[in-house]
Amino acid sequence: MTDAVATLDRPSTAASPGLLQGAVRAAFDPVNRTIATAYRRLYQGANYRMRTLAGGRLRSACRPVSIALLLTERCNARCVHCNIWQNKGKEDSPGLEHWKTCLTDLAAWLGPVQVTLTGGEALLQPFTPELVEHGVAAGLAIELLTHGFWADPARLEKAALADPWRITMSLDGIGETHSLVRGRPNFWERSLASLQMLRRLRTEHRLHTIIRLKTVLMAQNIHSAGEVARFARENDFEVFYQPIDKNYNSAEDSRWFETAPTWPNDPEAAVAAVNELIRLKHDGYPIANSVAQLEAMIPYFRNPAALQAAVQGQAAHEQQPICSALTTLQIQANGDVGMCHLKPAVGNIKHGNIRKIWADRPRFWETGCCQSGGGPTFG
Ligand SMILES: C[S@@+](CC[C@H](N)C(=O)[O-])C[C@H]1O[C@@H](n2cnc3c(N)ncnc32)[C@H](O)[C@@H]1O
Numbered sequence: 001m002t003d004a005v006a007t008l009d010r011p012s013t014a015a016s017p018g019l020l021q022g023a024v025r026a027a028f029d030p031v032n033r034t035i036a037t038a039y040r041r042l043y044q045g046a047n048y049r050m051r052t053l054a055g056g057r058l059r060s061a062c063r064p065v066s067i068a069l070l071l072t073e074r075c076n077a078r079c080v081h082c083n084i085w086q087n088k089g090k091e092d093s094p095g096l097e098h099w100k101t102c103l104t105d106l107a108a109w110l111g112p113v114q115v116t117l118t119g120g121e122a123l124l125q126p127f128t129p130e131l132v133e134h135g136v137a138a139g140l141a142i143e144l145l146t147h148g149f150w151a152d153p154a155r156l157e158k159a160a161l162a163d164p165w166r167i168t169m170s171l172d173g174i175g176e177t178h179s180l181v182r183g184r185p186n187f188w189e190r191s192l193a194s195l196q197m198l199r200r201l202r203t204e205h206r207l208h209t210i211i212r213l214k215t216v217l218m219a220q221n222i223h224s225a226g227e228v229a230r231f232a233r234e235n236d237f238e239v240f241y242q243p244i245d246k247n248y249n250s251a252e253d254s255r256w257f258e259t260a261p262t263w264p265n266d267p268e269a270a271v272a273a274v275n276e277l278i279r280l281k282h283d284g285y286p287i288a289n290s291v292a293q294l295e296a297m298i299p300y301f302r303n304p305a306a307l308q309a310a311v312q313g314q315a316a317h318e319q320q321p322i323c324s325a326l327t328t329l330q331i332q333a334n335g336d337v338g339m340c341h342l343k344p345a346v347g348n349i350k351h352g353n354i355r356k357i358w359a360d361r362p363r364f365w366e367t368g369c370c371q372s373g374g375g376p377t378f379g
């Protein structure tokens, strides 16, 4: 797909086999993309259904749906809602070749599923653009998650030109609000420049990448949450909202919201903000959350203690609590493979094949789980 676009865009004076192949591939691209999208829907639906089907008897056969590779746990931002930037020292990264093998194995095992490359800040790794290219070539729906705070946009540009399925950029407000949340001067200006570049590249190179903004609703931006949806609409982006959680990479604290400066202390102001987002969605603004996901934020902002386990698993809109380890695969920056943030790693991609690690994983849902108060969840 990427090669096809690149080949057709490049000026050429003579027909060549490469050009012809590129044109043929490009002609079939829309069909391939439609098939891949249908596959992902079916794949996700089937695996989510298996979690509860037949009283949960099929749940051990679930395959991963939410797949994230944390390419580094270092970061050059200073966000108020995340402590990952406080990580210091050298990392024991698997390196480009192990990450490539992991993507190749995921594609061969699961088909054209979604895989998110994130961190920390993924683009601090010099090899990230090459990994994006590799994942796209393997047929995966690669999502790159970045903060977009780059004085030199070369890595983001290279990653974008690989034409990944989606580039998601965090944007927690418009103007100074965003810089305030992200803790560094000029954050808004650089993020905006990155977004303008992404939009320009998408047009000039006829890329298919979805550009998504990701906004965490918190005390600092709750009064202006709708501004991001308006900005998204004006610029042909989409936006996904997420409610604030305990600072990432901070110590366990079940009452964190009582002291956190990010928690909106006026619950009704937060509810009003969410209701505005629901109205904007009904009015056609490009808000990617379902109405059910938005509605589930209302009881959370009113009573965080009751709902925080579900929000941490990002499944507060589900009717029944479900163990997130059934369909979650998260690979840390050192290669450790995890399924639940409360459980230890179950393997490492430096030493084992990802499919085998998944097959051999402990059945957390049978032995005790936060969603079920310590006992088996279903069945
Ligand atoms: C950990 S960051 C990694 C990617 C990249 N550094 C970025 O900020 O986009 C992934 C996402 O988690 C969100 N996040 C961080 N801390 C959070 C918290 N306490 N509650 C909810 N979301 C949070 C960020 O805003 C970001 O959208």
Ligand code: SF4
Pocket (backbone or CB within 6 Å): 075, 076, 077, 078, 079, 082, 083, 084, 085, 119, 120, 121, 147, 248
């Ligand atoms: S949210 Fe992203 S940008 Fe902010 S500190 Fe965490 S990892 Fe870094």
